[in-house]
Amino acid sequence: MTEQPMIRIGRGTPTAEEVAALVAVLSARPAAAPAPAAPVSAWWRSGLPAVTAAGPGAWRSSGLPR
Numbered sequence: 001m002t003e004q005p006m007i008r009i010g011r012g013t014p015t016a017e018e019v020a021a022l023v024a025v026l027s028a029r030p031a032a033a034p035a036p037a038a039p040v041s042a043w044w045r046s047g048l049p050a051v052t053a054a055g056p057g058a059w060r061s062s063g064l065p066r
Contacts, residue, residue, distance in 0.1 A: 007022065014022075 007019075007026070009019070
C-alpha cells in the first residue's frame with residue numbers, strides 16, 4: 001500500500017527550508033468551521049404540514065384545522 005503525498009510541488013525545486021515553511025503555514029491554519037444553520041422563522045414553520053400520531057382517530061384529526 002503506497003501513501004499519496006499530502007502536498008505536491010508543481011514547479012521548481014524548493015529547498016528543505018522552503019518546504020518546511022510551507023508545511024508550518026498550512027498546519028497553523030485553523031480547521032474550517034461548519035456554516036451556521038439559517039434561523040427558521042415562525043411564518044415559514046407555520047406552512048409545514050402538521051405531524052399527527054398514528055392510532056385510533058388519527059385520520060380524523062389529520063383533516064381538522066390546527
